[in-house]
Amino acid sequence: MDARRMSRAVPRVRQVGFFTPNTPVQQPRPQSAAPSSESPPLSDSPASNSLSPVMIPPPRHLSDNLGGRTAAVPVPGRENSGELPTVGSYNPSESVLWLDSPPRSRIGDEELSEGAESSLGWYRRSNSAKFASSLPSGGFNLSTVKHPESVAAVEAKNPLPGKSEAQKEQASSSKPLKAKTTKAERRALQESQRAAKAASKAEANKSGTAGGAPSSKPMKQPPLKKDGPPVASSIAASERIGVDRSVEKERKKDLPPPRKQFDDESRGGRAKRRSVLNQPEARNRVELFRHLPPHKNGTQLPYLQSKFFELHEKHPAVYKVGLQYLAGDLSGGNARCIAMLQAFQEAIRDYSTPPEKTLTRDLTSKIGGFVSFLIECRPLSMSMGNAIRFLKSRIARLPLTLSESEAKTTLCSDIDRFINEKIVLADKVILRHAATKIRDGDVLLTYGSSCVVEMILLYAHELGKQFRVVVVDSHPMLEGQKLLRRLVVKGLSCIYTQLNAISYVMHEVTRVFLGASSIFSNGTVYSMVGTASVAMVAHAFRVPVLVCCEAYKFHERVQLDSICFNELGDPDAISKVPGRVDVNFLDNLTDKQKENLELLNLKYDATPSDYISVIVTDYGMIPPTSVPVIVREYRKEYLLI
């Protein structure tokens, strides 16, 4: 499954270059028409640029899919595992399906064919058109970072056809390419084999089950995150969904009764077996966001707790962090990342290599197990993905001559260094930079509670600058109150308001400081939900928006919307107001009425780069367009640290 996804994601990623993020779907088509032809590079990319209207397909795919799905799968019946025999509901889906199946199937075919016999033409084009320089180590890094299995399979020898794949791979990771390293070749081969295998498997699966994206949540999420950096892009994500569904839809044509994606017997069973946690019931969730992993609500906590002693392969420290994520005791990108790294550090300290295994391999898989456990507790943030990537690359790069204890100390000090350099020092540098932008008499607005923004405010206050702070907050987290408390205690003068009053306070604000969970390489800022509205309002009022974000949170993915990749929060959290017994309008609905109610509690949103004036990072203050440069130029250093 994983393999199939990866191979799917690969081609798309290549299209999502930094310069033309809008041309994703165009490229595969000509390519699929002539998979083996060495098509000239220049003819293609300009065309795709000019054809920008046609790039709409990915979203259309999505919406079509959704439409098809709504038609095919009535919402309330999702939980029941019975079939839905109604012809009326089925037919429309079919018609929709027919409408857009040609392009989709083409994409699918293209992938498969490309997996089976790789297309050199592609690679050439992408290479010459966009990516100039190469990192010889790129392929290696990737292969080590990705999957234990891939590491293991690097051994497989057959240098022939996979080249282009590999380069695509590298290209996608913004690691441009030139040297065709043998490793890359091998990797590519393996990639193609895997793709072929996965394709056949997918065939079987799909015809058997027609299970969809959400049901495979535990499996889907990891590839997104783990190899997210190199492989997945926003478009890839959205398109992938589209493709998944398209394939699945085609199966559906053959199999009249449409099925649910969550509660499908075999799929659900498989997912369940794999996961530690119970899969929460797929309750009424908003149609557009069904592909996101459902929120692990509080009911999971007791279950996980009762399993405490049974999951002895999870290190207690990791377990504790997982519980804290799940219970919501720990939130905030930096804190979660630090907690995770410290837990890993402890786990590594207590680690001992089992007999007949090598530390490099075994520890990597062990960390992988920890990571998937943490993902089950709560989806990882980008920053954590980057940190994990770093750690795994460090493990893979351990010299074989090191003894176990030496290796462990090396790793622990590496983790320490990562925390210190990438988070602590980065924050300190950001403080310095950002403080220069604060002048006496400023009114600074911040949203939510970002730890780096808080530090900036306190630092500027310590410097003796006179300014006021507007803390904007929103339900249901009300994190701003925590920030507010700490600021007020330190003697800053603050204004506290809710997000819905933002337009009233904005006119007197002179700067907006925002934190970010991640910044994508198209400059999109992925941050706590509501940030986008703050940035947009600020933009409308011509107030400069400064986003403060450590560079380790940068991500080479490209994301255009906040739909295809996001996180769902606890739906109950928004239907209840804590401490207000009188606001209980949603409390006593009957079950039947509740079927009509869908609660959406999104955690993040994406702020387009247009609304951002400057990004303050540890490499200085940069415009959002420079994010890919940082990602590209410092990636090597970042992995070598």
Add this chain to the structure above:
Amino acid sequence: MDFQVVVLAGGNSKNLTPLVSKELPKPLLPVANCPVLNYVLHQLEQSNLKDLIVVVEGEDAALLVGAWISGTFIDRLHVEIAAVPEDIGTAGALRAISHHLTAKDILVVSGDLVSDVPPGALAATHRRHDAAVTTMLCSIPVSGPLESGSSGGKDKAKKLGRYNIIGLDPSKQFLLHIATEIEKDARISKRILHAVGQMEMRSDLMDAHMYAFKRSVLQEVLDVKDTFQSLKEDVLPYLVRSQLKSEALLNRTPQGEENSTEKVSSQNNQAFISRILANASTPSFHGIYSENPDGSSSTRKTHKCCVYIASSSSYCVRLNSIQAFMDINRDVTGDADHLLSPNNIIGPSPKLGTKTTVGPNCRLGEGSEMGDKCQVKRSIIGRHCRIGSHVKVVNSVVMNHVTIGDGCIIQGSVICSNVQLQERVELKDCQVGAGFVVTAGSEYKAESLAKKEK
């Protein structure tokens, strides 16, 4: 998971006098034909906790218990039996084995707990909050026979007095006050009340005698307060009382050790990191309290006392009185029959006479024989019992090797091993100690019969 498990099995309990004896210490008291300790051990085994320390009061009892454990769990559990002198209390027992404790956290379970609450849940709560002590609370079990007997109502009223008064914080995660008896006045620390702002007093919860302690804290307390006798009555209330002014020794934070090897700057960084972490986590009142007015974290030491409240659907009772013994026997065969471990199924079907009826919720041990026209309802009959004809056994527990003569009527009673009931004995709400002989035709009501100890 770095947990060490201590099972406090106890020895001879005074509360259960006629039932337990030198030959049959409390841990081996059969509940549904299976020693009560088995329930705890089984529960622990299922939670994958295989290294246990079982503390038994008294050498003889320890030998008996040890023999039984090694016979039953021979290859499944790794059990250390520790014998401690009698009457040193639970805290004393722990103090006696304190040097055996090495793990980071200690799980202390009472040996008389019959429960289906997974100990992992408690341990996980403990870890998640990084608490000094976590205790399991469960709702007070319904006591008394199902059809409440004549004295049922009165009993209940009396019982309530024995349960705890427990103060919780609004999120029901922290223990703020615990008192074992209802006293005229309860003293609540003003400091705690001020820090929390709101306290919820509950009397419908019971301390289930399952605790997770931080080892350093536990050993410290046991060392310093050497008069403490009981975990429940001394140690726990002490820890709860002092949670906001805990002595420095209780709170040796590991942070100092972690990074002391490096330079000053790294300590600086450490502080930085811990501040990030602290700001990101949901603050408990401990954190808020220990914060100085100017926001910096101060030297005020606190430790957390957490609770894990078992869901009301789970079963959790302690066998600490005869009434509890009856209740557990009833429940284990009835509502909570999932507690019975698989090795506790009904033995080879006993020989029944003609027209003998055995009702539901009964359990007959192997090799028991019953005569004609007997009636057994909601009762447990042990192994190798010999029951004559026209016998009626209702709501009772009959242990092993009991001989019951013809025409006996037994209601709501406990009959220990090797008892002989001669013909036409009528017992109601009685406890008959081991080896007692009830003469023919006698009638007893609500009495406790036992052999006179020499």
